[in-house]
Amino acid sequence: MSSLYEITGNINMLINMIDEGDSEFSDDCLIDTWESLDEAFDVKAEGWCKSIKNYEKMAENVKAEVERMRARQKMLELRVTRMKSILAELMVKAEKKKVETDTFTVNRVKLNGKLDVDGISAIPSDYIIEKKVETTKKEPDKEKIRAELESGNKLPFARFYNSCSIS
Numbered sequence: 001m002s003s004l005y006e007i008t009g010n011i012n013m014l015i016n017m018i019d020e021g022d023s024e025f026s027d028d029c030l031i032d033t034w035e036s037l038d039e040a041f042d043v044k045a046e047g048w049c050k051s052i053k054n055y056e057k058m059a060e061n062v063k064a065e066v067e068r069m070r071a072r073q074k075m076l077e078l079r080v081t082r083m084k085s086i087l088a089e090l091m092v093k094a095e096k097k098k099v100e101t102d103t104f105t106v107n108r109v110k111l112n113g114k115l116d117v118d119g120i121s122a123i124p125s126d127y128i129i130e131k132k133v134e135t136t137k138k139e140p141d142k143e144k145i146r147a148e149l150e151s152g153n154k155l156p157f158a159r160f161y162n163s164c165s166i167s
Contacts, residue, residue, distance in 0.1 A: 004044040011037050081163075088162035109163045117145060122157045 014033055091108045099106040117123065117140045129141040145158045
């Protein structure tokens with residue numbers, strides 16, 4: 001069976017033959033040829049449409065799988081962070097700064113090392129700085145917040161969390 005390109009080329013040749021009017025073929029022959037080429041074109045075009053729809057569906061499936069995998073990645077990353085935090089808390093309670101095994105060495109990150117701040121809307125204006133980039137942007141003043149927490153003051157919108165490094 002001919003390709004869609006070949007069929008299109010044959011249709012164009014046939015149109016030129018009809019346009020010239022001095023074809024050596026009879027009108028019935030030209031009409032029969034036209035009908036067969038037209039039918040072949042329709043069959044091929046339908047095949048192309050099926051392929052197009054198939055590829056569209058495959059692309060949708062890949063997109064959905066990518067989104068699913070991104071969600072899974074985020075969940076796994078959060079699990080790692082949570083597990084490290086729990087391990088660090090347990091190390092603090094056990095008064096261990098370092099744990100060495102045959103496989104891993106775990107070091108506790110300095111207490112008050114990592115700062116966790118809630119969303120900007122939960123933070124009082126005293127603890128917000130404005131940065132001018134192209135537009136003014138508000139963001140937490142982490143230095144001021146850190147200083148407050150390190151001096152023993154409690155802030156409802158910020159806290160330190162423990163972590164550890166595993167090597």
